[in-house]
Amino acid sequence: MTNTNRFSKASPRIAACLALATMLLVASPSVQAGQITAWAWDPTGIASVALAGVPPIAAINNxxxxxxxxxxxxVTQKAYFSIGPVDIEFTVAPSSGVTEYTIIEGVDNGTGIPWSSYRIELGFGVGASFTPSPSGDGLDFDATSFNSPPDFTGSGYFADVSESEDVLVAFDGIFPVGGFPSPEFRFNIDVPDGITSFTIRQQPIGVPEPTTALLTALGLTGIALATHRKKQANL
Ligand SMILES: [Ca+2]
Ligand SMILES: [Ca+2]
Ligand SMILES: [Ca+2]
Known part of the structure; x- marks a missing residue:
């Protein structure tokens, strides 16, 4: 048998293998689609952020x-230097479904001011270009089922959280200076089909400085006393 004949006999099998390989290659993108493919924090913000890599998708369209x-x-660590928003932007591949993610993040208060609450909002763009995610666009904090409650109770900093479609606010407590919640903050997001990117904006809300409140109160008291003495002198 010549080499040519052997090739001719083997070619149907080779062709079948090539067809199978082609099918797998074509199928792979749809399996890998519908997921967050990258994320990055806006370095113009007021924090340093350490992000773990984006792992392979475990359950697409879930x-x-x-x-x-x-x-x-x-989010391994988000260390705030001062009070203000920090944006993390996600790149998304299109798909034919909605994929739900759990975000776990360590947050460090290096602002020198204790926090009375912590606000998280979904939207698009970063910095001055940020626009809030509208209601009903599919990008949300697990609406409408809300069957994955967020948890901001780590280290007892916040006892409650206000949960709505595109905004979460953790409150009822104090996040102290130098604090780092254990376990870390946790919340779920739904990532819809048809977008190429989105943003999570987060911002701590500082407790008003007691010295400011005290000085204001003392100032008002001083004005009241001065007014009283003036009235007494005019009598
Ligand atoms: Ca939305
Ligand atoms: Ca969901
Ligand atoms: Ca859920």
Missing amino acids: DDVAGISPNVLL
């Missing part, structure tokens, strides 16, 4: 999963 999603993204 909207309405209860509790913690198998798709977990970890």
Whole structure:
């Protein structure tokens, strides 16, 4: 048998293998699609942020999963230098479904001011170009099922959280200066089909400085006393 004949006999098998490989290659992008492919923090903000890598998707199009999603993204540390917003922008590949993620993040208060609450908002763009995510666009904090409650109770800093479609506010407590919650903050987001990127904006709300309140009170008291003495002198 010549080499040519052997090739001719083997070619159907080779062709079948090539067809299977082609099918797998074509199928792979749809399996890998519908997921967050990258994320980055806006370095013009007022914090330093350490992000873990984006892991391979564990459960694509798993909207309405209860509790913690198998798709977990970890913000290793977000260290605030002062009070203000910090934006993290996500790159998204299109898909034919909605994928739910759990975000876990360590937050460090290096602002020198204790925080009375902590606000998280979904939107698009960063910095001055940030625009809030509208209601009903599919990008949300696990609406409408809300079956994956956010948790900001780490270290007892915040006892409650106000949960709505595009805004979370942790409150009822104090996040102290130098604090780092344990366990870390946790919340779920739904990432819809048809967008190429989105942003999570986060901002601590500082407790008003007691010295300012005290000085204001003392100032008002001083004005009242001076007015009283003036009235007494005119009598
Ligand atoms: Ca929305
Ligand atoms: Ca969901
Ligand atoms: Ca859920």
